[in-house]
Amino acid sequence: MALAQIGRIGVLTSGGDCAGLNAVIRAVTARAVNHYGLQVYGILDGTLGLMERPLRYVELAPSTFDGRIFREGGTVLGTTNKGDPFRFPMADGSVRDRSQDFGDGVRELGLDALVVIGGDGSMSIVSRLCHAVGVGMVGVPKTIDNDVHGTDFSIGHATAVGVVTDAMDRLQPTAASHHRVMIVEVMGRDAGYIAMQGGIAGGADVVLVPEIPYSMDGVATAIRKVLDRGRTHALVVVAEGVKRDDGTVVHLPASTRYGGIGHWLGERIADTTHTETRVTILGHVQRGGSPSPQDRLLASAFGVHAVDLVMRGQLDRMVAWRNLSVVDVPLSEVTIGARPLDPNGTLATTAHGLGIYIGDTEAAG
Template structure:
């Protein structure tokens, strides 16, 4: 790659807290340290696929003190519409990948920084490979399921929101002698659920990676009551299936089926088995928004600076990562292999079980609690 003069940056996939902090760091480092021009692509891949192109040049004076503190992404984002199989108005599908490549070239960009999750990294890396585009990835997702990094931007803020929800549900549960069930996001990974369950003092934490039994949940609640408590807290990840393995899903707009409803399923079953009053809270998109936590601001800032330095050094086709208490980078081919699951014999599961939290059935060869 020749000398860099024009750098593009876009956000892709679901929003989360800390995205604006990444864009801010990219702009500060690129403009102040290298004298580059930075162009923010509007609405992710769509900004380069549509005509006229949709983008804005990012200047230092755009980033007031508020930008670091704001959730979401001021550039906009998309989490549907695969450019390789794009849905058209007439119901057909069309490969529009070359529209993206042509847009990049029309804007005369030298490299592209992509802020996205595991799915975005895979699609954008394929698009960039197709067009010979130099790409650097920055991991962001509340699910924390991106390979190669200990943390992704947005995860810590989401866990904080869930933990605060447990703090608020606890006094109501105690006042009314209830079992409170909190359904949280995370897709097919239980990182949010188990982190928040430990931090928020839950009695049960159900994650997609581990099977569970309803009678085991009922026994855990009975144990809590025998110990002198009149209430219980349950955290369940949205990607958990029913006891017989049926996914809990609901239909959304554009014909999309998404996870949802596992909390209501558990509520009905637990109420019938224990004769206790149950209530369900589904946090949903509350976990995505709001002011980013201190850790997410730090992570976003460190990732943004390192991503620009990688472009300057010609280290393309890689993703910024956080490992062993520091910033590093990993090849995109090691990232684009699907979501990173919770380790079923990892530290957090051991901690949860050590605290007496029911987190599902022991796996073969694993001692029961």
């Protein structure tokens, strides 16, 4: 699409929220309006804003951002991580393909392109929608898990790691005071980036992630080694998606949602090491709060580059961060599922080099 054909773009957030989303929306708006003279419409609650009638949206302008909003966590546009538009759950229990409703909304609003801020799952769905209705999109990667292919960092990850590190800084003194093993359960259903980076930065003695198998004997041995060296406490970080050592999944009571591995692990550590244990589940605290400086910078660079791609007609691409620069990659290369942590990569090797038990792999020793 030629530059002259672009007059109105939409921006939406999809999937789980995280810190830094408002900074992206601000950057998209500033670049589109101030530099290109475009109209920018923020779509409310992700794809729902274009599927529902009347349409739900708000026109955005640089004046919308009063200096406070981009410092806030969450998203002023709202988001959703429920309801695949191709199999949308209806009130009567049936499912219906509502992709046409999405397309009708795009046409009614007169959008020439969409900037979609999402993770690998939500970008995959919206990309299919855009192809089905004939509108181009540019993706902006955001996820606290940092598991999007094609980019070194995704928006929200640095802030989440900061939350984990801060929590461990606060838990260490109380662990030392009471001679306890403190276990911190963090988010990470399929990928262990938050656990591994937060564990390294927070001085953990044990870090367990979904990608690396472990044994309770290995965990217990690691903790005993710490205590035998004269330290009176230990710190453990575990991602929510980690399974029991027999390979079975831990779910919250009466739920299909991940969670509870921290308490299961705490009981086993207490039984095998005869230490007092306490468990802290950080949960959605990792998604909230003011975005870190790194996330604000990343969001700003991504938002500006996304608009530039739209204006150059380079659609169906995702902005990315590689080697200290903002670049872009085809959406087809990133919407292929979650990117796992490399069990033998730099993070794992670093953890092993520090003496952190991370499981039973070559990198883990």
